[in-house]
Amino acid sequence: MSPVSDADVPALSDLLDGLRVVSIPLRTRFRGIDHREIAYLAGPSGYGEFAPFLEYQPPEAARWLASAIEAAYEEWPAAVRETVAVNATVPAVDAAEVPAVLARYDGCTTAKVKVAESGHHPADDLARVAEVRNVLGADGLIRVDANGGWSVEEAAASLERLAAYGLEYAEQPCATVEELVELRTLLAHRGIEVRIAADESIRKAEDPLRVARLGAADIAVVKVAPLGGVRAALSVAQECGLPIVVSSALDSSVGIAAGLALAAALPSLDHACGLGTVELLEGDVTTDRLVPHAGSLHVRRPEVSPELLDRWTAAPERVQWWQERVTACHQVLTQA
Structure with a gap:
């Protein structure tokens, strides 16, 4: 299942320029973790969330990147309920x-x-x-x-x-x-x-x-x-x-x-x-x-x-890890 075409994928440099990574503690341990790491893409439509669980490999995680790109760069369908x-x-x-x-x-x-x-x-x-x-x-x-x-x-x-x-x-x-x-x-x-x-x-x-x-x-x-x-x-x-x-x-x-x-x-x-x-x-x-x-x-x-993004900012080595993950998933999408 290919979620997005090559033509719809922004340049990697654009994604990385607007990337923010946070680590937010959980109230209760969930799925074996006590902190949730989340990366955000900034685009013309707002922020998109990219947060596949850490064990997901690029072929699967790339779908999550496609979703974040859609949120940051496109418009969602019209709502029929409030x-x-x-x-x-x-x-x-x-x-x-x-x-x-x-x-x-x-x-x-x-x-x-x-x-x-x-x-x-x-x-x-x-x-x-x-x-x-x-x-x-x-x-x-x-x-x-x-x-x-x-x-x-x-x-x-x-x-x-x-x-x-x-x-x-x-x-x-x-x-x-x-x-x-x-x-x-x-x-x-x-x-x-x-x-x-x-x-x-x-x-x-x-x-x-x-x-x-x-x-x-x-x-x-x-x-x-x-x-x-x-x-x-x-x-x-x-x-x-x-x-x-x-x-x-x-x-x-x-x-x-x-x-x-x-x-x-x-x-x-x-x-x-x-x-x-x-x-x-x-x-x-x-x-x-x-x-x-x-x-x-x-x-x-x-x-x-912006203040809350700063408050929950992840450690530099985790930010780098997510940058590398975005890069690997971006490659999957552009080769689809």
């Missing part, structure tokens, strides 16, 4: 920490709960989800996210236990598309009524529409940066034919604004979106942080603060 409902995100914390995590998300009645984390026991997942249900009450919606961490049999067994707490859906319970197909069949055979959402099987795939063609999921989770930008993600969302949940990748408000632009442009949007993750960060690069109020985000693009 607000977007969002979910709270509960990392793989002890059950006792759940109330404090959920308290950060003003008015959110849907929660995504991380499960299948390395080093955690299934009983930990069960206790975490049980406490989320206790805090949200009977009317709250709970979705779990395994990030592909279960085998098919582990997923079926875990979801049978977790289903007792009422699940809206399970996100990426297994790693591959084929496993998702097998899992859906097994759940139906066992009478376990849990819908399946695909995330990594879309955003990390060369063919993001394969999930829909093979009937591997009931819901598609779509993220802007890994798919190469708002317009590319909108195309995938429209072509897959599944209900859409727009989500983020531990973004600052700059990246969340791109996710909001996608959610605002979708013809229909029936589920709360995973765009409340700014609450996982201790800081931001804008004073107009995109955090939920009354369970929703107002669609907008906040102004970036």
Whole structure:
């Protein structure tokens, strides 16, 4: 999947001239990290966020650069809604920490709960989800996210236990598309009524529409940066034919604004979106942080603060690392 043509890629010198890199601490350890490093590109349309996780290699990370270029140099599609409902995100914390995590998300009645984390026991997942249900009450919606961490049999067994707490859906319970197909069949055979959402099987795939063609999921989770930008993600969302949940990748408000632009442009949007993750960060690069109020985000693009960019500036050796990463990804895009 090539997200951008050579003709659309600015000169490398232009990207590096406007590059800023920050390191923002997390409130809770997430995906094995306690600081989020983010690079920003400055362009005529504003700032674009470039923050593929550190282990992603240039062929995959280049899509994230294409998304940042789009944000900095182009215009996003027209919005058809002014607000977007969002979910709270509960990392793989002890059950006792759940109330404090959920308290950060003003008015959110849907929660995504991380499960299948390395080093955690299934009983930990069960206790975490049980406490989320206790805090949200009977009317709250709970979705779990395994990030592909279960085998098919582990997923079926875990979801049978977790289903007792009422699940809206399970996100990426297994790693591959084929496993998702097998899992859906097994759940139906066992009478376990849990819908399946695909995330990594879309955003990390060369063919993001394969999930829909093979009937591997009931819901598609779509993220802007890994798919190469708002317009590319909108195309995938429209072509897959599944209900859409727009989500983020531990973004600052700059990246969340791109996710909001996608959610605002979708013809229909029936589920709360995973765009409340700014609450996982201790800081931001804008004073107009995109955090939920009354369970929703107002669609907008906040102004970036030069003072906050300075406050969170990364160490010089990390800035150099990101400059080299932009260079490698730029090469991928210009050779596509």
